[in-house]
Amino acid sequence: MADNDSRQGKSYFNKAILDWTAAVHAPHDAGLQQAFDAPARHGLPPIQVAPSEGKLLELLLRLAQARTVVELGTLAGYSTLRLARALPAGGKVYSLESDPRHAAIARDNVAAAGLSAKVEVLEGKALDVLPSLEAKGPFCAVFIDADKENYDRYGRWAAAHVRTGGLLLGDNAFLFEELLDDTPRALAMRRFHEEARAAFDTVCIPTPDGILLGVKR
Numbered sequence: 001m002a003d004n005d006s007r008q009g010k011s012y013f014n015k016a017i018l019d020w021t022a023a024v025h026a027p028h029d030a031g032l033q034q035a036f037d038a039p040a041r042h043g044l045p046p047i048q049v050a051p052s053e054g055k056l057l058e059l060l061l062r063l064a065q066a067r068t069v070v071e072l073g074t075l076a077g078y079s080t081l082r083l084a085r086a087l088p089a090g091g092k093v094y095s096l097e098s099d100p101r102h103a104a105i106a107r108d109n110v111a112a113a114g115l116s117a118k119v120e121v122l123e124g125k126a127l128d129v130l131p132s133l134e135a136k137g138p139f140c141a142v143f144i145d146a147d148k149e150n151y152d153r154y155g156r157w158a159a160a161h162v163r164t165g166g167l168l169l170g171d172n173a174f175l176f177e178e179l180l181d182d183t184p185r186a187l188a189m190r191r192f193h194e195e196a197r198a199a200f201d202t203v204c205i206p207t208p209d210g211i212l213l214g215v216k217r
């Protein structure tokens with residue numbers, strides 16, 4: 001479709017269409033469904049990635065033949081499972097989570113999905129925990145989905161610790177329609193976008209809230 005027609009700028013997102021296409025292309029088995037439902041069941045915020053976004057993460061990791069992934073922001077482990085499913089035997093997701101209750105629920109969901117051998121949930125603020133992972137790098141991918149104020153710092157860490165050809169993935173890259181605002185977290189998110197270009201070949205995928213994808217040079 002040409003983008004210079006009268007529809008330019010119009011959003012085509014429609015919940016019924018998103019739900020239908022997710023059911024066709026990104027269905028849940030029992031493990032994924034348990035993790036996806038866990039925030040609502042446990043009174044956590046329902047801020048996990050959508051099913052199609054989770055499947056996109058899974059496919060991108062498979063395309064990159066990823067074996068090791070660092071995830072920032074576990075919540076109840078839904079995206080963690082999507083990442084882990086993409087890895088071969090012996091692969092590992094290190095998922096960082098600052099809230100001990102979220103981490104405990106995520107570990108239960110990972111175990112229920114039979115993926116504990118591929119996942120370590122590490123508790124603590126990401127900036128405190130990341131240095132302890134550095135000796136295990138370079139990593140095949142970093143998926144950023146934690147506090148938005150620190151995305152620029154997380155992006156710098158990824159630039160230093162992702163292997164050539166590895167992936168940078170950043171959720172909420174449109175920052176809930178606040179990306180162009182004059183706030184500390186909008187400035188941090190714009191720095192994340194701009195600085196990522198130096199180390200990665202990048203695109204911002206226009207999912208409902210944007211996913212920044214970079215391939216390490």
Ligand SMILES: C[S@@+](CC[C@H](N)C(=O)[O-])C[C@H]1O[C@@H](n2cnc3c(N)ncnc32)[C@H](O)[C@@H]1O
Pocket residue numbers: 047048049072073074075076077078079080096097098099102124125126127145146147
């Ligand atoms: C959007 S949720 C993650 C959703 C998850 N990636 C998914 O899609 O299933 C963000 C998570 O990051 C955690 N978080 C917030 N600040 C953090 C920090 N500084 N370090 C690590 N985790 C953090 C929150 O407790 C929350 O569980």
